[in-house]
Amino acid sequence: MTWTDAGDMLRRAETPLFWVGAFTVASILLWVLYRLLSGFRVWVLGNGQLISPQLGKWAVVTGATDGIGKSYAEELARRGFAMVLISRSQHKLDDVARSLEDRFGVETKTIAADFGKTNIYPTIEAGLSGLEIGVLVNNVGVSYPYPEYYLRIPDLDNFITNMINVNMTSVCQMTRLVLPRMANRSKGVILNISSASGMYPVPLLTIYSSTKAFVDFFSRGLQEEYRRQGIIIQSVLPFFVATKMTRIRKPTLDKPTPERYVAAELNTVGLQGQTNGYFPHAVMGWVTTKMVPIGLVIFLGARMNRLQRTGYLHRRKLREQKNGTGLKTD
Template identity: 80%
Template sequence: MESFNVVETLQPAERALFWVGALTTASLTLWLLYKILTGFRIWVIGNGDLLSPKLGKWAVVTGATDGIGKSYAEELARRGFSMMLISRSQEKLDDVAKSLESMYNVETKTIAVDFGHNDIYTKIEKGLSGLEIGVLVNNVGISYPYPEFFLHIANLENFIDNMINVNITSVCQMTRLVLPRMESREKGVILNISSASGMFPVPLLTIYSSTKAFVDFFSRGLQAEYRCKGIIIQVRCVL
């Protein structure tokens, strides 16, 4: 009776599995290295030549008086853009404008509007008239005062209208006002600020997370439409 050698039988399979494992490890290592180098290029080195007034003299930032919006306004002014600041409080707008003029020696303009209303865009359109806009940052946004069940939200009807107007309508309408001029010049950057809350459903913040999901998908769809026109449209999902 012929003996059965288990070792010899399994050797071909062992070699095959070794190479499958080696190739998988190499692929994952290369992928990880690519991600690290890409992150280093974007977040450490950056691309100062891309984001410069060569895109257009003016940068527009909504929600520009606090937090993320103010930080973007400061960075864009540092890069040499003249700044159009749009927010609700004229007093805060004046303070930020004076600070940018003093620190970076740039021209500033302001428009005070409440993005919770829909009748503001004629005023904004007039304020933007004649400006060569290279960058638009759609930053303005609101969230819940505290997590809450949908039907327990105080003044729910107005809450819904206000949340949609500020978080969704503002992005669409500001893009409508600015994008045609970028398209005609075949250059420009639109940056829309979303949230990690828009990446998955967030109970008790349901309306907010849904509006931020819209911003994400709107941005990605618009980039697919206008990439060939030389326009960059990005979304940032901040925490």
């Protein structure tokens, strides 16, 4: 082949290569534009008017006396829902119910239930009987007292049972009780509060991370089953929020108050089936799932939790020494 022949071949290839390149660039630009417009739709315009008593008079919130659950109860009451509050402590339930009645003038109902047990659902079913439920927030959850290796978790057998009952069984059972009446009316919203820890394995919080991954998969699968019947089932995966459970006292941009988080999250309902609920958290979720290799995410999570474990055990050892008792930290 001569240089002339090679030049002729390149010239003949110029036009096809040009159009391949132009198509590729146009595709990328259209994808970027679509993502920008979608982000603007979700995080700027939102869908805040969807969650209203038109879905049904009552809203049900589990784990309603603290943190994110309490904030959901307050925000839903502010929007005019009559509230069913479910949590373990009747005293705390009464306090929250009185507050909602005084501040928002809504009807309330309380059901005291320990979600660590499995014999509670007939009582809850009776308490929900006859109510037109438009929104269910499956929020109740429990985490580790501190990061720990699986075999070193104190009272491991009961720890496993309690975490599965609270984080997983509650979601399935509460959905079983509420979804049929939503399906009969062809409208309703179920918000299942998972966690960013369910987006990938988190060592030293392994059971918690796994239960929250279950909530995410359960929610997305069920949404596909029932979306044609007008039901919205959303998986909510927050990163850190300043609550008693996370032990974060001072809110920051990436660690919002539960009130700020809930207000942002409710704007995503009907727009995202799986959501981090809050724009800075969505950025963090995109980076950790799309930009960073999963192996590195797991490694960094393990490293952070080992440091937290060491610090916790050191502080506990100092406290017990001060009180005159010993502690083996192995």
